[in-house]
Amino acid sequence: MSTLSTHVLDAVRGVPAVGVAVALHAGPEGLDAGVTDADGRIGALGGPLAAGTYRLVFDTGSYFALQQVDSFYPEVSVTFVITEERNYHVPLLLSPFAFSTYRGS
Numbered sequence: 001m002s003t004l005s006t007h008v009l010d011a012v013r014g015v016p017a018v019g020v021a022v023a024l025h026a027g028p029e030g031l032d033a034g035v036t037d038a039d040g041r042i043g044a045l046g047g048p049l050a051a052g053t054y055r056l057v058f059d060t061g062s063y064f065a066l067q068q069v070d071s072f073y074p075e076v077s078v079t080f081v082i083t084e085e086r087n088y089h090v091p092l093l094l095s096p097f098a099f100s101t102y103r104g105s
Contacts, residue, residue, distance in 0.1 A: 001048035001049060001050060001085060002048070002049045002050075002051075002082050002084070002085055002086055002087065002088055003044060003047075003048065003049065003087045003088070004024065004044070004045045004046055004049055004054070004082075004087070004088050004089075004090070005041065005042060005043050005044060005045070005087065005088075005089045005090075006022055006036075006041070006042050006045065006056060006089070006090045006091065006092065007036075007039075007040055007041045007042075007089070007091040007092070007104070008020045008022075008036050008040045008041075008058065008091070008092045008094055009040055009091065009092070009093050009094065010040075010094055010095070011093045011094060011095045011098075012095045012096065015040075016036070016038065016039050016040025016041070017036055017040045017063060017092075017094055018036055018037070018038055018040060019035055019036060019063060019066070020035065020036040020040070020058055020059060020060065020062075020063045020094075021033065021034075021035050021058075021059040021062065022034055022035070022036065022042055022045065022056055022057065022058050022059070023056070023057045023059075024045045024046045024054060024055070024056055025054065025055040025056075025057065026052060026053070026054050026055075027053075031045075031046045031054075032045045032046040032047070033045075049082055049088075050082070051082050051083055051084075052081070052082055053079065053080070053081050053082075054079070054080060054081075054082060055077055055078065055079045055080075056077070056078045056080075056090055057075055057076070057077050058075060058076040058077075058078070058092055058094075059074075059075055060073050060074065060075055060076050060094060060099070061073070061074030061075060063094075064096055069096055070096060071096035071097065072096060072097045073097075073099065076092060076094070076099050076101075078090060078092070078101050080103070087105075088103065089103070089104035089105060090103065090104065091104045
């Protein structure tokens with residue numbers, strides 16, 4: 001079984017994105033949800049995860065609305081595949097009009 005963590009960074013302000021709601025899905029089923037902490041992190045989502053395809057949905061629209069910042073993406077959805085037993089870390093670099101992600105460690 002594998003574990004999953006995430007980290008959201010506000011690339012415009014150069015700070016962790018605090019208070020971003022994140023939901024974990026497997027197909028249409030919601031598995032878990034959390035909110036980024038003061039470091040922009042969620043240390044564990046979903047508990048032990050089997051091999052398969054998963055999706056993280058970041059509520060970026062609400063995050064920017066709280067800052068009174070217009071944004072193009074109301075949410076960011078990142079679909080990924082777990083293939084081996086390890087910790088998977090999925091960071092999100094975020095701005096109001098762009099985002100980037102990668103498989104972290």
